[in-house]
Structures are given as C-alpha cells and as structure tokens.
Amino acid sequence: MNYVVLQVILKEKMFGTGSGNLTELEGVLNEKAALGYRLHTITTASSGSKGLGGGDRIQATLVFEKL
Template sequence: MGGFGFDSGKLKASGDKGDMYLVLQVVLTEKFIGTGSGVSSLTNLQATINEQAAKGYRLHTITTVSSGSKGFLGGDKIQATMIFEKVL
C-alpha cells in the first residue's frame, strides 16, 4: 500500500489579516496501489505547519477524521483540521 498525499490541497477559513486564530483543513488521500510509506504526508503536513510558524502562528490543535473512500482500488481519505494561534 502506498502513502497519503494531498488530494485537494489546503482549505483556509476566511478571515482578517490580524486574526488571533487561523483554521486550515488538509485532505489526504491514501493511494491503494503505488509506492510510498506515508512520508510524503508527514512532509506535506510539516510544510503547512512551518509555513504558518513563519507567519507568526503556532499549532494549537489538530484533529483528524476519516472522510470516506473512493471505492474499489481508490484508497481512503483523511481530513486533518488544524487550528493555529497567533504568537504575540
């Protein structure tokens, strides 16, 4: 079995530039057929966290939920929702 990779990119809640909290949602898709060990998923999540840290936010909360399957040979989806808090 392959690893997870970004399916539809990042979704960001709309808000103002000075918001104290930022909510990002990332949808990952498990590749049923292919190579990989999930390292790309961790790299993508790490990049997202580091991108927000560079903007002055720290990860406050992360939750994951299984959000369905693409069916036979399609793999599963995992939805990660991250809440970032502005560092003052």
C-alpha cells in the first residue's frame, strides 16, 4: 500500500468562532480523492500560538491511503 502524509494549518477566524480556511482543507481532501487516495487518519494538535490579530492555529495531520 502507498500512503501520503500531509499537514494543514487551520486558522481560527479573526472575528467569531470556527476555522477561517476550511476550504483549504476541503481542497486537499478533494485533490487526493481525485488521485485515488482516501483519508485513512486525521489528528489535530493546537500550536498554542496566536496569529497576527489573534486566532489560534490547529495543525491537522492527514494520512491518505491509495485505493
């Protein structure tokens, strides 16, 4: 089996709650699916750092497996 491991940094919105770049994560998932991979595992970790103007960062590690 072939695996691909990627990391995506999720950034909290400057105002309000939730991620400000979920479309980036969605793009990565769709890109790998189009290449014949499926998401096997996803883990997240808080970086504990604040971005410019506030907002936490969450590091998502995604493991894809080739179908």
